[in-house]
Amino acid sequence: MTCRYCKRSHNYRPDDLIQIFGDMDTDDLARRMKCEQGHTGLMSVESFSPTGKEAVGLRIRRLVAIKIQRIPIWRED
Numbered sequence: 001m002t003c004r005y006c007k008r009s010h011n012y013r014p015d016d017l018i019q020i021f022g023d024m025d026t027d028d029l030a031r032r033m034k035c036e037q038g039h040t041g042l043m044s045v046e047s048f049s050p051t052g053k054e055a056v057g058l059r060i061r062r063l064v065a066i067k068i069q070r071i072p073i074w075r076e077d
């Protein structure tokens with residue numbers, strides 16, 4: 001995944017992405033993903049299966065946890 005603005009790329013495993021976004025194609029994923037600088041709609045997504053040689057030294061971002069944000073909603077009584 002590359003942010004076209006920051007020109008930064010990260011590699012992800014599809015099973016990690018499916019856990020977050022569900023099974024969707026790369027175009028939908030590009031629209032949903034946000035870069036770390038907050039850019040949306042600027043991601044370019046490319047899928048590939050690294051061969052043995054390519055996999056050596058390939059840095060992959062693994063999903064560590066999914067944090068669920070608790071957002072309070074108030075109402076006057």
Ligand SMILES: [Zn+2]
Pocket residue numbers: 003004005006007035036037038039042
């Ligand atoms: Zn960016």
